[in-house]
Structure formats: C-alpha cells, structure tokens
Amino acid sequence: MSYDESKTINIKESKSESKGKELAGGPPPAVVATTKAASMAGGGKRGVAILDFILRLCAIAAALGATITMGTTDQTLPFFTQFFQFQASYDDLPAFSFFVVANAIASGYLVLSLPFSVVTIVRPNAVGIRLLLLVLDTVMVALTTAGAGAAAAIVYLAHKGNTSTNWVAICQQYGNFCQRVSGAVVASFIAALIFILLVLLSAVSLRRN
Template sequence: MEATKSSNETTIHIPESKSARSKAAAAPPPPPSGGWKRGVAIFDFILRLCGITAALAATTTMGTTDQTLPFFTQFFQFQASYDDLPAFSFFVVGNAIASGYLILSLPFSIVGIVRPHAVGVRLLLLILDTVMVALTMASAAAAAAIVYLAHNGNSNTNWVAICQQFNDFCQRVSGAVVASFIAAVIFMFLVVFSAVALRN
C-alpha cells in the first residue's frame, strides 16, 4: 500500500489481491451469438420447403391418378382409380395432412431463425415433426405394399399383377410413393435438427 501526498489531497493505492484476479478470470464468458443455431434454423427452413414440394407432389399425383383401358364391353369397363383402394385413399389423406402441417410450420421455423435460442418453438416443432414422421411413413408403407402387389401379384392368393394392363396408373402411383418416402426422410432430418438446436 502506498500513500502519496499532494498539496490538496492524499491518494492511497491498494494493489489488487490474488483472489480478485482469480474471480475475474473465472467470470463466465458472454452468451454466444447463436451463429450455429441460426444456421441450423435456416437449413430447417429450407428442408421444410423441400418437404412441402415432396408431400404435395405425392398428394396431387396419387389424388389425380386413374386409368381406363381403351377396350371395354357393353357391361364391363376396365378402370383403375386411386380411390378404389383404401390404402391409396389413406395415402392421399396422410400426405395432404403432412403438406398442410409443413406450410403452417414455416412461420415457426422463421421464428427459430430470428430467435435461435427460443426453446418453446423448437420443442413444439420437434414433437409435431415426430408425429408427421409416423404419419407419412405409415401412409407410404401402406401404399407401397399395394404397389408391389400391382407390379408382381401374389400367386399364393391368386392376386394377379395389373401393371401390364394399367401401365400409366402403376407408374404414377409408384412415383407418388417415392415422393412420400422422400418427405418422410425429410421429416426425419427435421427431427434431428430440432433435437440438435435444443442443445445448450
């Protein structure tokens, strides 16, 4: 401790103690700016746009699919339509719900970009994305089983393959099923990104 005198005042210099220095060194760093979380949120938004494209493509392709064969008799007309099979109807409803959900989730994804540390929005998206994974995967799997039978039939149950006659119908429903599986995979990635963004 040093004391200096001047003509008008006295100043006392007290050296900084070691404990004060250690406390200053142990002070927590300032909160992060959220750069990597904002990057995850931006990628989440882009994936949602891709998911909308895939789910809408699956819905519209399946929902507009029917084919009538050019030859028919007075009493029989050979026609195949998606609503002839409950699995295809479930497919259309499931993918339509997924498309609507993805469109409605875009504002919440934007909130995640603006506020990357917001936990409530990210947790809500994580829960709903998980539900959509189950829905899209179930509808795609149900339709895929019917598409497989349409292509290959089943000799044990005397189910005849129809794709040799209804070629356009089978191509369209196959494309719709592929698009739905792509949407399901996108939902899986969305779940993973939401879980990563919730890390502290």
Template structure:
C-alpha cells in the same frame, strides 16, 4: 551519535488508478459478452437448415398427394359400355395415402412461420419443442401411408400366385408408374421429417 543506519526497504502501496479499473472492467465485459455469439450463430444456422428442410418436405408431400390424387387410367381397347378402369379411390389404402399426405402437407405449410421465428429467435426452446412433437407425429403419418401404399404397389407389379392376385401393371402401366412415383415422394417426405426430428432434438440438447 549512532553510526549504525537502517538499510530496510520500504514497500509503497500505489493505489490502482480509476482508468485501469475501467479498462479491466471493459475487458471482462467484452470477454463475457462475446462468448455466447458463436452458439447463437450455430443455432441460427440450424434454424435456417430446418426451414430449408421443411420446404423440401412440403414439396415432396404435395407431390405425393397430387400425383396419387389425380391417378386414373382407363384401358382404351374396350367399348364405352365395357371398360377396365383403375383409380386411386378404388383402394382404401390409396385413399388413406392421399389423406395422410395432405395432412402432412398442411402441417408443413403451417410450420413454416414457426420455423422463421426460430431463425429470428434462435434461443427460443419452446418453439423447437413444439415442432419436435408435431414433427414426430407427422413422421408416423407419412411412414404409415407410404408403407401401406408400397405394399399395394408391390402387389400391383408382381401379384401373388398363392392368392390368385394378378399383376395389373402389365395393363395399367401409367397408373402403376404414377402411384409408384407418389410412394417414392412420400418416403422422401418421411425421411426429411426424420431429419427434422433429429435436428430439433440436437438443437434442444445443446441449449
């Protein structure tokens, strides 16, 4: 009879239970599905901010259009046969200003439903790209109209002695105040549109 005994250890392979596999699968699924939510919330927040900015730009563009389009002043101290009158349509620059801001206003109004779709579907890149293209075009319209009108307003306030252009704002005070306010409102709309372009570009970049 052999007195030597084997003392080696035997490794037991215990199969992983089905419940453990299910738990690991659930944990992995929960981890993978929970990660996109912060990004979706961020994109929805950007879309909501985009909608608010569009409303502000729409108000500013409408104010610029309505103010300039209704600007008309007649000096009261002349007879009905001989009067000095100043109206926005006397100057082609102001007429262009009204048309351009009206186009911007119409576009901003039509873009609101697309902005709402961006809130509902924050990952829809096609809508953001479309708005980015048209927003850039409207920036050009609003900036060109505001800059051109600002040059005329400057001449109306200060004149130009080299060309014998008189400053008419000393007489037509109401006219100059209204056109100046319209130009300021148009510049505000242009700045908001620039922010909209940057916002859309950032949203598309982080897609």
C-alpha cells in the same frame, strides 16, 4: 527504514494503478470469453434454424407432389365391352385413399409450420416453439411413414402380384397408373425422411440449450 517505507508505498500505488487499468480497459478476459462462446452458440442455433426452414420447403414439395400425383391418378384401358369398362383409380383402394389423406395433412402442417420456423431463426433460443415443432414433426413421421408403407404394399402387389392368392399383376395392362402411384410413394418416403431430419435438428437445437 525510510527507504523501505517508500518502497512499500510505491508497490501499493502500482497495484491500485493496475486495478484502475483493468476497470478502465473493459471486462475481464473470462467475461469476454463467455460472451464469445454465447455468440458462437447463438450463431450455430441460427444456422440450424435456417436449415430447418429449407428442409421444410423441400418436404412441402415432396408431400404435396405425392398428394397431387396420387390424387389425380387413374387410367382407363382402350378396350371395353357393353357391360364392362376397365378402369383403375386411386380411390378404388383404401390404402391409396389413406395415402392421399396422410400426405395432404402433412402438406398442410408443413405450410402452417413455416412461420414457427421463421421465429426460430429470429429467436434461436426459443425453446417452447422448438419443442412444439419437435413433437408435431414426430407425429408427421409416423403419419407419412404409415401412408407410404400402406401404399407401397399395394404397389408391390400391382407390380409382382401374388401367386399364392391368385392376385394377378396389373402393371402390364395399367402401366401409366403404376408409374404414377410408384412415383407418389417414392415422394412420400422422401417427405418422411425429411421429417426425420427435422426431428434430429430440433433435438440438436434443444440439446444445445
């Protein structure tokens, strides 16, 4: 009986020692795994936020370039008469004027959104700021797409004309004008595409929360 009692005591002591070693050695493996997973998730969100900031810089270049190009586009033909001067300017067409306003608003918004994008890099778990950017980016997608679509329709008519309504293509005479407005429309569509990518990035970041 004495041998069995000593054996039981030794077993109890070994269990208490193992518990002491677990307490002295650090947190349980489950806690360590959870901490590592949270750290990896935070790093992924920070990477998304950095990509968001870079895309906003690219969108600024595209939207601002479209605004300046369209807003400074006009061409006067070298021949004119005493009563007529053949000139084409962006503000002759309401669609081009709307295009300039839409892309100017988008450019201003993108500049103002940069500090918020920086905050999401510093604090990748900030849900409120990310949700605000998601909503406003969605609005900008609609605005830039509408402006680019309206201008694209006029550019198409300028290049091709319309025989059914007797609208003559003018790009043969106003070649420089058509090239500039076409480039502005392409830049605006690029800005709209970047806005769509920004919306997707915000959705991914919010999904991970």
